[in-house]
Amino acid sequence: MNIxxxxxxxxxxxEGITQRAFADRVCVRSSTITRLLNxxxxxxxxxxxxxxxxxxxxxxxxxxxxxxxxxxxxxxxxSAEAGGEPLAEKRTRGRSKHHPVSQPVG
Numbered sequence: 001m002n003i004x005x006x007x008x009x010x011x012x013x014x015e016g017i018t019q020r021a022f023a024d025r026v027c028v029r030s031s032t033i034t035r036l037l038n039x040x041x042x043x044x045x046x047x048x049x050x051x052x053x054x055x056x057x058x059x060x061x062x063x064x065x066x067x068x069x070x071x072x073x074x075x076x077x078x079s080a081e082a083g084g085e086p087l088a089e090k091r092t093r094g095r096s097k098h099h100p101v102s103q104p105v106g
Contacts, residue, residue, distance in 0.1 A: 004051075004063035005037045011055045026050040 012022050016081075019037070022031040028047060035041035041053060048061040 001037075002039055002064070003066040004059050005039060007059045007063055008033075008051065008055065009037055011058050017036045022054070 008022075012019060015022075018030075019033045023033045025032040026033075026047060027050065031042075032041065036043060042064055045061065048064050051059050052061055
């Protein structure tokens, strides 16, 4: 779990609200919040800002760019030692490469 996901999970629990209620506050589907918390998605800049506003600064935009937790760092080190690719590359592999927006208009 990355730093931001951990902070957001803590915030939601502390507030005593559901993920769905928080999703409503930041104008996204609850599945988007689930994906953020599971590390399967990174928020857009505008969503990261809305999260920042709704958490009253407890989850910052830069938190989403921060290194993962110690467990993730240990897994990444083990993967590198075994000759595997870093987890960050596995998570993003192929996303923008085939995205229609990134293809030249011709």
